[in-house]
Amino acid sequence: xxxxxxxxxxxxxxxxxxxxxxxxxxxxxxxxxxxxxxxxxxxxxxxxxxxxxxxxxxxxxxxxxxxxxxxxxxxxxxxxxxxxxxxxxxxxxxxxxxxxxxxxxxxxxxxxxxxxxxxxxxxxxxxxxxxxxxxxxxxxxxxxxxxxxxxxxxxxxxxxxxxxxxxxxxxxxxxxxxxxxxxxxxxxxxxxxxxxxxxxxxxxxxxxxxxxxxxxxxxxxxxxxxxxxxxxxxxxxxxxxxxxxxxxxxxxxxxxxxxxxxxxxxxxxxxxxxxxxxxxxxxxxxxxxxxxxxxxxxxxxxxxxxxxxxxxxxxxxxxxxxxxxxxxxxxxxxxxxxx
Numbered sequence: 001x002x003x004x005x006x007x008x009x010x011x012x013x014x015x016x017x018x019x020x021x022x023x024x025x026x027x028x029x030x031x032x033x034x035x036x037x038x039x040x041x042x043x044x045x046x047x048x049x050x051x052x053x054x055x056x057x058x059x060x061x062x063x064x065x066x067x068x069x070x071x072x073x074x075x076x077x078x079x080x081x082x083x084x085x086x087x088x089x090x091x092x093x094x095x096x097x098x099x100x101x102x103x104x105x106x107x108x109x110x111x112x113x114x115x116x117x118x119x120x121x122x123x124x125x126x127x128x129x130x131x132x133x134x135x136x137x138x139x140x141x142x143x144x145x146x147x148x149x150x151x152x153x154x155x156x157x158x159x160x161x162x163x164x165x166x167x168x169x170x171x172x173x174x175x176x177x178x179x180x181x182x183x184x185x186x187x188x189x190x191x192x193x194x195x196x197x198x199x200x201x202x203x204x205x206x207x208x209x210x211x212x213x214x215x216x217x218x219x220x221x222x223x224x225x226x227x228x229x230x231x232x233x234x235x236x237x238x239x240x241x242x243x244x245x246x247x248x249x250x251x252x253x254x255x256x257x258x259x260x261x262x263x264x265x266x267x268x269x270x271x272x273x274x275x276x277x278x279x280x281x282x283x284x285x286x287x288x289x290x291x292x293x294x295x296x297x298x299x300x301x302x303x304x305x306x307x308x309x310x311x312x313x314x315x316x317x318x319x320x321x322x323x324x325x326x327x328x329x330x331x332x333x334x335x336x337x338x339x
Contacts, residue, residue, distance in 0.1 A: 034053075035048045035058075036062070037059055037220075042221065042269070042273070043273060043274075045059060045220060055092045055106075056092050056108075057088040057092055059107070060084050060108050063108050067218050074182060074183045075179050076155060076210045076212040077154075077213065077218070078113045078154050078155060078156050079120055079154040081151050084151070087151070088108070088150045091148055094148075100148065101146060101147055102281065103147060103281060104144065104148050105147070105148025105149075107150065108149075108151075109144060109149040109151060109219060109223065110154070110219040111151055111153075112157055112209050112210070112223055113125060113155060114256035115138045115140065115141055115225070115256075116256075117134060118133065119133075125178050126159055126178070139284060139291065140250055140254070140282050141254065143283065147281040153213070155209070155213060155222055156178075156179050156210045157174065157176060157209065158175060158176060158207065158208030158230075159171055159175065159178075161225065161256070161258055172198075173204055173205065173206070173207055174207065174210065174234075181200050182205050182212055183201045183205065183212065184204065184212060184238065185216040186203060186215075188201070189201065206238065207229050207231075207233040209222070209230045209268060210224075211234040214269060215239060221267060221274050221278045223267065223282065224242065224265065225264065227258045231266045239270075241269050241271055241274065241275040242266065242275065244266050245266050248264075249297040250264055250279075250283060251284060251294050252264065252291050253290035266279065267279045267282065279303060280302050280304075281301075283301050284299060286299070
C-alpha cells in the first residue's frame with residue numbers, strides 16, 4: 001500500500017505557515033537554554049512554561065512540525081485541530097495574566113477520534129462520519145479544557161473501535177477506512193511477507209487507541225478508550241504507561257460506545273507520573289448527570305500524592321535470556337540449535 005501525504009499534512013503545514021515566523025522554528029537542545037518537546041514529560045513542560053523558557057504556542061508548533069515530518073510514516077493522526085495554535089496562544093495570555101487553569105494548562109494533548117468534539121471533526125475512523133461535527137463535547141473533553149489542555153489532534157483508531165467486524169473476518173488492529181493502517185514508531189514498515197500484502201504493519205500498534213504519536217513525541221500524552229484492551233495493549237506495544245480506570249471514574253458521556261459495562265476512557269503517556277496527571281484531568285469535579293456510573297466513583301483529581309518513587313524497590317525483574325541474550329544460544333547472525 002502506498003502511503004502519501006494528503007489533506008491532513010497539508011493542513012499541518014498550512015497551519016504552521018500561517019503562524020508568525022518566530023513560532024515556526026522548533027527549539028532544539030543544541031540551542032542555549034532552548035526547550036525541546038522530544039521525550040519531554042508533562043512536569044518538565046510545566047516547569048519550562050512557569051520559567052518562561054517556552055510558551056504553549058511554541059510547544060504546539062514543535063509538535064506540529066514533528067507531525068508534519070513523520071506522520072506520513074505512522075498514520076497516528078486522523079484530524080489536526082485547526083485552532084490548536086490559537087488555543088495555545090489563549091493559554092499563554094491567561095498565564096501571563098496570572099491565571100493557570102490546572103495541571104495541563106497549555107499542554108498539548110491528543111484525543112481518540114471516538115470522543116465527541118463540537119469544534120473538531122469526529123469520525124470514529126468510519127467513512128460514514130467523514131466531516132461530522134458533533135453538536136456537543138464529551139464530558140471528558142470539557143474536563144480537559146477546564147484544566148487548560150490544548151487539544152492538538154484526534155488520533156487514529158480501529159474503525160469504530162473494532163465493533164463493526166468480527167469472526168471470521170475481523171477488523172485488523174488499528175485499521176480504519178479513513179486513514180488506513182497505523183504504524184508502530186519502533187518499526188514503521190509494512191509487513192513484507194507473502195500473504196500479508198495488504199499494507200498492515202510489520203510490528204503492531206496494539207489496538208485502537210493510538211499511542212504511536214505519544215511515543216513519537218507528537219504530543220505530550222493521549223486519551224484512549226478501552227472496552228477490552230485498547231488502552232493497555234497499545235501502551236504495551238508503544239512502551240507507554242497506560243491506565244484503564246474503573247468504569248465511572250471518567251465519564252463515558254459523548255464517547256462512541258460499545259459495551260456499557262466495560263467502556264472507559266483513560267490516559268496513555270510516557271511515564272506513570274504523566275498518566276496520573278492526565279487521569280486526574282479527565283475526571284470531573286462532580287458527578288456527571290449524563291453518566292450514572294460516575295456516582296460510584298467519587299473524584300480524586302489529584303493523584304500525585306499517591307505516586308511512589310520507590311514503588312519498585314525490592315522488585316525482581318525476569319529477563320528471558322535464552323534466544324535473546326545468552327551467548328550459548330546466539331552466535332552472530334544465526335541461532336544455534338540446543339545441544
